[in-house]
Every structure is written in structure tokens, then in C-alpha cells.
Amino acid sequence: QQQVKQSPQSLIVQKGGISIINCAYENTAFDYFPWYQxxxxxxxALLIAIRPDVSEKKEGRFTISFNKSAKQFSLHIMDSQPGDxxxxxxxxxxxxxxxxxxxxxxxxxxxS
Amino acid sequence: NAGVMQNPRxxxxxxxxxxxxxxxxMKGHSHVYWYRQLPEEGLKFMVYLQKENIIDESGMPKExxxxxxxKEGPSxxxxxxxxxxxxxxxxxxxxxxxxADTGELFFGEGSRLTVL
Numbered sequence: 001q002q003q004v005k006q007s008p009q010s011l012i013v014q015k016g017g018i019s020i021i022n023c024a025y026e027n028t029a030f031d032y033f034p035w036y037q038x039x040x041x042x043x044x045a046l047l048i049a050i051r052p053d054v055s056e057k058k059e060g061r062f063t064i065s066f067n068k069s070a071k072q073f074s075l076h077i078m079d080s081q082p083g084d085x086x087x088x089x090x091x092x093x094x095x096x097x098x099x100x101x102x103x104x105x106x107x108x109x110x111x112s
Numbered sequence: 113n114a115g116v117m118q119n120p121r122x123x124x125x126x127x128x129x130x131x132x133x134x135x136x137x138m139k140g141h142s143h144v145y146w147y148r149q150l151p152e153e154g155l156k157f158m159v160y161l162q163k164e165n166i167i168d169e170s171g172m173p174k175e176x177x178x179x180x181x182x183k184e185g186p187s188x189x190x191x192x193x194x195x196x197x198x199x200x201x202x203x204x205x206x207x208x209x210x211x212a213d214t215g216e217l218f219f220g221e222g223s224r225l226t227v228l
Contacts (some may be wrong), residue, residue, distance in 0.1 A: 006154070009152075031213060032212075032213035034216075036219075041221065042221055042222075043116070043203055043205075043219030043220050043221050043222055044155065044203070044219045045219065046216040046217070049216075089154055089155065093211075093212040093213040094213070095213060096210075096211045096213065096214075097211060097212050097213055098160045098167055098168035098170075098211070098212060099145070099157040099160060099168065099170075099171070099212050100145075100155075100157070100212045100217065101157070102147075102154040102155040102156075103154050104152075104153055104154040105152075105153075105154050
């Protein structure tokens, strides 16, 4: 119940294409869904986050789509660039929770 | 404002030795989280501390691992009698707010422990 399942494990996209990463959860108490981006040798950094009261949130080229009934959420990266090549983690937390539960990560490579 | 500082960045220990990992949170942040990342796995929660208090240690192994966040100084993650399975990257994150859902967790660059 505390798991967040992330797919795909790795993804190769052409420059200018759309990158899509999916996550699914079981715990209906989860109330906060952030995405973190991690470059090699660095710590993760918050990219974008959503709460279940909205179905979509967009920040620049990054969009979170959230489907509460299906218990799924996804990250879309529009016009993907080589600089977007990184590992992306979805995560979830319950309201006032003490921890973020992370997915296993997706290694994205954008080919120029 | 300096980010979350972790040291050492790389640490090599032989089986049975002790490892001490230090984390200085961002200025003004009194909440610290420790996560462990194994190769090709996500980040696994270990412990959440506030100054001088352990709030949640549900992710800490029952033996050999301990954490503290004293009133003065950095947070310390201590691993006694290390085994090869402890080899991983250990990340510290800090926040000015109570609760993992109240805003961004700011991560350090990690400490990479190798046990020979």
C-alpha cells in the first residue's frame, strides 16, 4: 500500500519529442504527488507537484496529469531537450505525512 | 544561501567498521530527512528528524543504524559494523516546514558509501 509503481524504467526520446512517465499508487490517503529530477552525481530536485483537487498542472514544458479514480499520475515533458536527460522520480505523501514514498525512477535520454 | 551540505561525498569502509555521514541542512531549516538509494532503485525513506528529536524512524534498520540531529551541529547518520549490503548512496534532505507534503524537500548531493 505504501508503494508507488513507476514506468518505464528507461526511455529514449528524440529531441523535440514528448516524454511520458507514468506512476500508479494504491494508498488512497496519498494527498501530494511531486516529481523530482536527478542528474548524475547530484541530489534530486523538485520539478513540479500536484494535489488531487486538480487533474492537471503545467509549468513550462512540464505537465502533471492526475487521474484520481484510476490512482495514476504522469509527467509529460513537451519539446524534450538533451538537457532534460536525467532520472525522474515520482513520489507521494499522505497529508501531514512524515515521508515521501518514491517510485523506482525513470532514466530519460533525449537524443539530439 | 548554501544548499544542503553532505560529507563525506565518498566513503570507503571495510566490513565491520563504522561509517558516519554528516548533513548540514539549509539555513533556517529545522527538519531533516535521510534517504538511501541503491543502484537502479528509488529513494527509500530512512528517518525524519527535527532538532534534537527523532520524529519517524520507521525506515531505519533495527540494528546498526542510528541518526541524530543535535541542537548544535549537523545531523549524523551512523552505521556500525558495516556490511557489503550497506553500500549505497545516502541522501539528506531538509525543509523549513513540518511534514513531507508541505513543500519542497531540498536534497544534498549525497554520500556514497562503499563497503569492501
